[in-house]
Amino acid sequence: xxxxxxxxxxxxxxxxxxxxxxxxxxxxxxxxxxxxxxxxxxxxxxxxxxxxxxxxxxxxxxxxxxxxxxxxxxxxxxxxxxxxxxxxxxxxxxxxxxxxxxxxxxxxxxxxxxxxxxxxxxxxxxxxxxxxxxxxxxxxxxxxxxxxxxxxxxxxxxxxxxxxxxxxxxxxxxxxxxxxxxxxxxxxxxxxxxxxxxxxxxxxxxxxxxxxxxxxxxxxxxxxxxxxxxxxxxxxxxxxxxxxxxxxxxxxxxxxxxxxxxxxxxxxxxxxxxxxxxxxxxxxxxxxxxxxxxxxxxxxxxxxxxxxxxxxxxxxxxxxxxxxxxxxxxxxxxxxxxxxxxxxxxxxxxxxxxxxxxxxxxxxxxxxxxxxxxxxxxxxxxxxxxxxxxxxxxxxxxxxxxxxxxxxxxxxxxxxxxxxxxxxxxxxxxxxxxxxxxxxxxxxxxxxxxxxxxxxxxxxxxxxxxxxxxxxxxxxxxxxxxxx
Amino acid sequence: xxxxxxxxxxxxxxxxxxxxxxxxxxxxxxxxxxxxxxxxxxxxxxxxxxxxxxxxxxxxxxxxxxxxxxxxxxxxxxxxxxxxxxxxxxxxxxxxxxxxxxxxxxxxxxxxxxxxxxxxxxxxxxxxxxxxxxxxxxxxxxxxxxxxxxxxxxxxxxxxxxxxxxx
Numbered sequence: 280x281x282x283x284x285x286x287x288x289x290x291x292x293x294x295x296x297x298x299x300x301x302x303x304x305x306x307x308x309x310x311x312x313x314x315x316x317x318x319x320x321x322x323x324x325x326x327x328x329x330x331x332x333x334x335x336x337x338x339x340x341x342x343x344x345x346x347x348x349x350x351x352x353x354x355x356x357x358x359x360x361x362x363x364x365x366x367x368x369x370x371x372x373x374x375x376x377x378x379x380x381x382x383x384x385x386x387x388x389x390x391x392x393x394x395x396x397x398x399x400x401x402x403x404x405x406x407x408x409x410x411x412x413x414x415x416x417x418x419x420x421x422x423x424x425x426x427x428x429x430x431x432x433x434x435x436x437x438x439x440x441x442x443x444x445x446x447x448x449x450x451x452x453x454x455x456x457x458x459x460x461x462x463x464x465x466x467x468x469x470x471x472x473x474x475x476x477x478x479x480x481x482x483x484x485x486x487x488x489x490x491x492x493x494x495x496x497x498x499x500x501x502x503x504x505x506x507x508x509x510x511x512x513x514x515x516x517x518x519x520x521x522x523x524x525x526x527x528x529x530x531x532x533x534x535x536x537x538x539x540x541x542x543x544x545x546x547x548x549x550x551x552x553x554x555x556x557x558x559x560x561x562x563x564x565x566x567x568x569x570x571x572x573x574x575x576x577x578x579x580x581x582x583x584x585x586x587x588x589x590x591x592x593x594x595x596x597x598x599x600x601x602x603x604x605x606x607x608x609x610x611x612x613x614x615x616x617x618x619x620x621x622x623x624x625x626x627x628x629x630x631x632x633x634x635x636x637x638x639x640x641x642x643x644x645x646x647x648x649x650x651x652x653x654x655x656x657x658x659x660x661x662x663x664x665x666x667x668x669x670x671x672x673x674x675x676x677x678x679x680x681x682x683x684x685x686x687x688x689x690x691x692x693x694x695x696x697x698x699x700x701x702x703x704x705x706x707x708x709x710x711x712x713x714x715x716x717x718x719x720x721x722x723x724x725x726x727x728x729x730x731x732x733x734x735x736x737x738x739x740x741x742x743x744x745x746x747x748x749x750x751x752x753x754x755x756x757x758x759x760x761x762x763x
Numbered sequence: 764x765x766x767x768x769x770x771x772x773x774x775x776x777x778x779x780x781x782x783x784x785x786x787x788x789x790x791x792x793x794x795x796x797x798x799x800x801x802x803x804x805x806x807x808x809x810x811x812x813x814x815x816x817x818x819x820x821x822x823x824x825x826x827x828x829x830x831x832x833x834x835x836x837x838x839x840x841x842x843x844x845x846x847x848x849x850x851x852x853x854x855x856x857x858x859x860x861x862x863x864x865x866x867x868x869x870x871x872x873x874x875x876x877x878x879x880x881x882x883x884x885x886x887x888x889x890x891x892x893x894x895x896x897x898x899x900x901x902x903x904x905x906x907x908x909x910x911x912x913x914x915x916x917x918x919x920x921x922x923x924x925x926x927x928x929x930x
Contacts, residue, residue, distance in 0.1 A: 336779075339777065339779035339780075345811075390814065390815065393815075394815055414849045414862070414865050414866050414869045415849070417866065417869035417870050418869055421869075421870060424866075424869065424870055425870055427815065428815050428816050428818055428819050428866075428870065429816075429819070431814070431815060431816045432816040432819060435816065447811070
């Protein structure tokens with residue numbers, strides 16, 4: 280009798296995902312699917328609103344990375360007000376936004392590493408879910424837990440200082456920024472009492488990398504071989520090939536390192552990228568048009584960025600980048616668990632960039648806004664913590680938004696996440712009659728490496744356990760299991 | 764001599780999702796009321812959702828009252844005691860009040876007395892306007908909280924918020 284296994288996180292309003300695994304009569308994996316119920320109505324919600332509201336309104340999409348949506352929308356509106364793209368702003372405007380963005384990446388990546396990844400590393404994939412969390416980390420390694428909390432807090436303080444508020448700030452406006460950095464905030468972030476200062480953040484970022492390297496040395500099985508499949512990678516890079524999380528040109532490389540998207544202007548993204556709809560998922564599957572869906576899909580996020588960039592323009596992160604690249608002898612790194620390593624390199628890079636910016640006098644003075652000839656359409660892209668984020672808007676003669684298209688990072692990672700689930704299922708569930716805790720955790724760990732954004736637009740109420748439901752070939756429920 | 768406890772009222776939720784903004788709205792009302800009443804030991808804060816850094820935030824208070832919208836509280840409003848709870852979720856998008864309290868204890872070896880005020884909500888669409896029924900529950904929550912905070916506070920005083928106030 281064939282079976283269908285469903286792994287489903289339970290949520291309140293929307294934004295939940297589930298995994299279904301179909302097993303044939305012999306216990307072989309027939310098919311796996313990661314379904315993500317992503318709320319797409321936001322693109323309709325902003326229609327009819329004046330364009331200048333978009334950078335503030337779109338932040339309601341997410342409580343974890345509102346700054347990414349805020350800045351992507353603001354970048355699109357820069358084009359609409361005729362200020363050009365990214366580097367066309369005033370020095371103050373661009374640098375304040377960059378500081379905000381690096382603060383966002385720093386806090387989001389720190390949260391992921393200390394809250395989600397480090398428990399998996401400290402306690403193992405099979406660890407007790409009740410201790411496999413940051414509280415367990417605090418019991419075992421209090422310094423690490425404190426660092427996680429304070430690094431997240433530091434990033435939030437940078438956001439407050441640049442955007443006005445920790446959540447849903449108003450800093451970025453069409454054509455620039457609405458304030459300078461205050462000297463008080465600069466001094467606090469640069470030289471504040473321990474641990475809230477940038478030098479401590481850099482020190483702790485390096486410490487987190489050392490923690491990872493130590494773990495990696497002892498656990499190559501899980502980091503190098505847990506999941507591994509060929510993938511193309513896409514991200515923005517600076518025009519000279521440097522890692523740039525705020526602005527650049529679009530580049531993609533295939534699994535062998537060959538450039539398949541050649542540093543193109545992202546205003547033309549829809550010439551190169553399309554999205555496929557599948558009947559079983561609300562989330563679309565983006566791909567490079569030239570290669571079709573079957574081979575044009577790609578990965579975005581920290582791992583992709585390490586694969587597309589030629590170098591990093593901050594010294595400590597560059598040193599780590601060289602170590603990262605030499606680990607695969609210069610070849611493309613297709614190991615999703617190395618996403619954690621890449622994320623840590625970006626934490627260090629963000630800390631270095633923040634220090635550089637905090638020492639820049641342009642943040643304290645200078646013109647805030649630039650405008651030019653109004654346009655009717657604008658595209659804003661940036662590298663959000665989870666990967667490339669696309670915002671595309673059109674306005675009418677009354678300045679109202681008439682079209683919005685968003686491709687969020689998790690959507691870009693739809694196909695690779697599905698493949699990761701499939702590989703884990705084949706490795707651990709083939710021939711099994713029951714779903715063990717470890718198997719369920721393994722699926723969870725594989726998905727979590729991508730840091731998917733499953734509950735955008737609302738905070739979750741109550742717990743969000745993983746639930747496995749086992750069905751026979753007639754879709755009759757024969758067993759269920761919850762992860763917590 | 765008696766000590767006045769430091770109190771944090773922490774409203775959370777998404778004000779862009781109709782009744783989900785109940786907690787944040789309540790915190791704003793408490794903020795205004797506590798200033799008018801001279802309750803300087805009562806402070807408020809708001810956020811979209813709870814997360815790990817809130818462990819550090821709550822660590823300096825004697826009493827913390829989380830306030831949130833709820834689908835099915837016992838009655839229109841309900842106050843429950845928050846006990847430390849290590850259960851976490853599949854992603855990092857939010858943690859529960861119990862998780863924040865537990866993490867606070869794990870890191871700082873102490874945690875405040877914590878409560879969660881649930882206010883029943885009804886609609887969760889993409890707009891800021893709350894339903895009439897939710898607004899009625901907001902009033903009930905506000906009146907309940909005033910009485911609760913007065914009971915916990917004793918006489919009003921003037922001055923800056925501090926951890927403990929000597930009367």
